[in-house]
Amino acid sequence: MNPDDRRQRFEAVAPTVIDAVRRFLARRTDPATADDVLQETLLVCWRRFDDAATGEVLPWAYGVARLCLANAERSRRRQGRLLARIRQLDPPRSVSPAPGLPDDDLAAALASLRADDAELLRLWAWEELALSQIAVVLGISANAVSIRLHRAKRRLRDELRKGEASAGHEESTEGSRP
Amino acid sequence: MTDDDDLRTRLHRADPAADVPPTAPDRVSRLLEKTMTTTTAAPRRTTALRPTRLITLAAAAVVLIAALGTWFVLRPDNTPGAPVAAPTVTEITAPGIAAKCAEPTADRLTEAADLAFAGTVTTIDGRIVTLEVTNVFRGAPTDVVRVAQTGDISETMMGSGKFEVGRDYLVASSEGSMLTCGYSGEASSPGLAGLYDTAF
Structure with missing residues (x-):
């Protein structure tokens, strides 16, 4: 160049x-x-x-x-x-x-995930990157991103459910939708 | 996919950078300037002449010698078409002239010089002075200039009167022979930068 x-x-x-x-x-x-x-x-x-x-x-x-x-x-x-x-x-x-995040439950759930999983979710939801772009950021294949992101989402949902169950309050992802 | 969308929406709403304002244009330019000058140490002509930059450049010169190859590939050059692979070397001689010097003028410099450049002295080996070129004002683009000092030029060089490692110089030559008599010297010498600005 x-x-x-x-x-x-x-x-x-x-x-x-x-x-x-x-x-x-x-x-x-x-x-x-x-x-x-x-x-x-x-x-x-x-x-x-x-x-x-x-x-x-x-x-x-x-x-x-x-x-x-x-x-x-x-x-x-x-x-x-x-x-x-x-x-x-x-x-x-x-x-x-x-x-700090405004959503305490979400913050707690994210914090309890493995660092790699949390980073995948951040790149996906906050930087709004496509799988192939996340792959470039992390230096791994798009295929690996797809599999790991899928798993990370499942884990986050599990954590959120766990948090809600133990806190015993009503708030759910469904209810908090705009 | 709706589950995914929910999750993404919830995450999105918690985005801590949601209220980060766009970067102000002057901050962008400050960042850019800092970035480009720090990495390249190849200032444009006017900045090369600012005394405050001399110390930085002198320190940078040491680094530059070590990182010569890389630097040549990456530096932003003011001379399009300059080779990026191997450094080009130009050789000139600096004869000792005992003649009295007439007052230097920009016109005379414009007329006489076929090579004029700003550079930092990287090494002095006996009578051979090697300069790292930071800017070529006139002549073929070159990365390194070697000046063979064939005589004593201390009377006729501007500034400290001689080449010193790590210092910045403005040098002009004609037909391979360095122009002294107030036409070449330390970049910070009074009047020299102005002379070059007017001439080229």
Whole structure:
């Protein structure tokens, strides 16, 4: 790719990518981390923009953001452990607090799922990606996405049912539909 | 599928990013500028001349030597058609001229120079100075320029008077011979940037 073309193409897609990645991060981490990771994600996207030339930019950018966020959380955990060791304190309770959801039952159900399952559901419902796009984000086959997403949905429904049964209140997905 | 739709709707309604406002255009441009300058360290002509960038560039030069190959592929170049695979090298000589210098003018520079570029000195090996080119104002696009110092040019180079590793220079040459006498020198030397701006 000609360097000027490359720059122009990047500048053309950047506003969309920035918006989308900001939302992606707002759903998964605290605002300060989100800011850092957004900048880092853009840097990586720009550096590796040629990788995105063949396919859709957005799922690819989500994939980059996901790895950058994982990196940020890893280094923060490392810092936390180090601090804890130095001060002989407990490590910080919450490493990177995910934003609270307005729907408590749903939040509890999501939190009880395995991280992979929860991430699949988020990509599906929040980023509103198709199976093939989720596959790009996670670096797995669309087929695997299809199977795992199906399972994740079932598990989420099970958790929601469990939560409702134990709380003993009436609210159901059916009743809360607009 | 209705079960799926219900689940998706319920999740969707709980989306914590639902009220994230669209990114303000000035934030987009700030982010973009930061992104592109941080990664490439190949500033455009005016930014190359800002003294505040010199330190950054000097540090970047060290990294650039290590990452030369990658950098050549990825940097945004102002010169379309510049080769991306192997760095192109241009060689010029810097003769020591004892003659007195007339006051440099942009017209004379425009007229005489067949190569003019901004670059950072990466290595000095004996009398051979290697510059990493950040911008070519005139002449064939090139990535690296080697200047063979055949004489003592300290009298006629602007700025500190000599090439130093890590510093930025504006260099012009004519028929393979470096133009001194106020036409080449440290990028931050007074007047030199303005001269280049007017000339090219």
